[in-house]
Amino acid sequence: MASPWATPDELRHHLRLATIDEAQAAAAIAAAERVIRAEIQQTIDLVTDDTAYVVGAGRQLVNLPEWPVTAVTSVHQDGELLEHGEGYRWNRFGMLTRLPGRWPLDAEIVVVYSHGYATVPAAVKQVCLQVAGRAWARPSTAVSAESLGDRSVTYDKDRTGEALTEYEQRMLQPYARGNESR
Structure with missing residues (x-):
């Protein structure tokens, strides 16, 4: 901590x-x-390069568990690395948007990201x-x-x-x- x-x-x-x-x-x-x-x-505290495991719900958005999000280092969907701006985008409120389309139902999404307050x-x-x-x-x-x-x-x-x-x-x-x- x-x-x-x-x-x-x-x-x-x-x-x-x-x-x-x-x-x-x-x-x-x-x-x-x-x-x-x-x-x-x-x-609350700033955490760098934390790993979150979320599951796709057939929607365009998934929420990361911690916020504010300060950086997203990588996103993998079912083992495939996605490119920022082409495969996903994120915002400081912890919303991860799939580009284009939706996160597949029950897809394993592994996100390495930084979050919290300095x-x-x-x-x-x-x-x-x-x-x-x-x-x-x-x-x-x-x-x-x-x-x-x-x-x-x-x-x-x-x-x-x-x-x-x-x-x-x-x-x-x-x-x-x-x-x-x-």
Whole structure:
């Protein structure tokens, strides 16, 4: 993976603290990144020469799973190398168009491409700091139920700060892909 989306010092400023345990802050930021990636089902970080395997659906377009697409190195359809501009074209939104015609039904399409952001978008970074900040501020309040006989403890993700709020989900929506791309 690329470098962290935020630094412990940025989390310290976000929380308005004089000092912060850098290792714990880095762990909270990494956990927030995992939560966000799982929510939007995107890597976000810039990845060069990633390989995607997609299947033709008898349509002119197939969607690549990650975006924004920054470059397409090669496209093979059922083992045959296609030429850019003659066999296919692509756009930054991850749409791969077959030229001419359609991608054959059940055709194996192997795409080597680059995708993601060189600099994490500000909205994504803000959500990361918010999630990490909640997890930092409420690490011990995660218990939602506790029993005494035979000791049983139930934890609540909403209370640990790991669950995204509706507002944060809306902030991340522009960076998420729909199910049709998977």
